[in-house]
Amino acid sequence: MPPLVSGPLPKIGAGLRMLRDPTDFFYSARAEHGDTYAVDCFGYRLLCVFSPEGVKNLWAVPEEQASKGLADYALLRHKVPDELFAGRRTRPHDLFRSDDTASYLANLERALDDQIEEMGRQGSAELFALTRRIGHRLGLASWGGVVGECAKYLDRLIPALDRLDAADSFVHPHHGLWAMVTRKSAARRAIRELDKVFGEVIEAREREGLDPDDLFARICASWSDVEGDARKQGIARDIVLIHMGSMSNLFAALAWTLVHLLERPEIQERARHDSDLLDRVTFETIRLRQRSIVLRQCLQPTELADEKTVYRASPGVFLTTMMSVTNTTALPDLDGFDPGHFHGPRFKRVEELPAKELVTTFGHGRHACPAQVFSIAAIRRTVERLLGHYTFTRKFRDPQPLRRQLGGVARADRPCRVDYRLR
């Protein structure tokens, strides 16, 4: 048994301390107990590893042994009702096959046209809200069938999706407690609204005739053996689950990329005409703003070794590390922003690392993000279009990652307001 971090109340353990500031919690526990320790929180047991050997071995554990899918579900189910997960036929993993990325990027151009038209010649905006709206437009056009005439449904879909927002379970983990008290009633209302509005979208799109290559059409086809409202509900919930997955990281990484560029006018000016530099800024932004917890829930007794000991974790235990701790401490001088750390997707100091898994942007091995190429292209294109069209004036100072966040790319701890006007 490694050192155990817990608390006076057995059901809660170290849970409340962890919820206050998870990154600081894991960081401080490591300073006190060493690179490997166990944590009890809210009835869960975590086996936490931070040493090179421990982290490398954690990323290599097969899904059949210790599952990422089950661990994600454990995190999300505090906020999202079970009926959204049950019976899904299309999952986020199915989004990046063959040439789908090209069609998503075409939708991105249209989403940006619409966004720029809505923004007009000048105005003000909050960067995370702006990029979130672009993310909704892009995703709902790419897999939600919300194109052409159906764009009129956006104003009903976006508020309902934001109320359901699965990412809330790791961005504001303490909200999970409120969701439990209220039996997730707000999320359930949002699901009913989404069933209804997507039902109308499906009818409208089917009247027009579907493009069979479209992902939306493929989702509809996968429900062809079901009829009536059950079919529409199945399609709607497939779309909602995929869309929520897509909204976990991308819009926040895009917003931080803009933040970092607006804070550095000289890099901004060069990056507007140099897409390699822009990609380096994006990868460095993701490295620095990662708040992802890596969680795998053991399905069977599982061995995890660090440099000194082989630990045996029982079924139910979560194998854990935290990217926000290792990404900034694995080598000296990793706590500051420097796009020179990357050459394309490659972290240039990887040879200095005792294990390459100690720095991560899009993950490693079998669970690495299937959306990496798409996400980098989407951020590049959006930044090019927004900075090409407008001059932005920064109205914020020194935003930092939201302290309570326990997963995904950080949200900001304060509004990041900007004024903009046509170039």
Ligand code: HEM
């Ligand atoms: C900048 C944007 C993004 C970042 C930084 C990012 C990061 C990551 C990371 C670190 C993982 C691995 C997590 C782990 O192993 O515990 C992951 C997995 C995944 N991501 Fe992303 N992601 C991004 C965008 C997206 C988008 C837009 C989608 C979908 C539309 C997506 C879908 C997925 C899926 C399905 C997995 C799970 C893969 C598996 O389990 O095999 N990601 N992502």
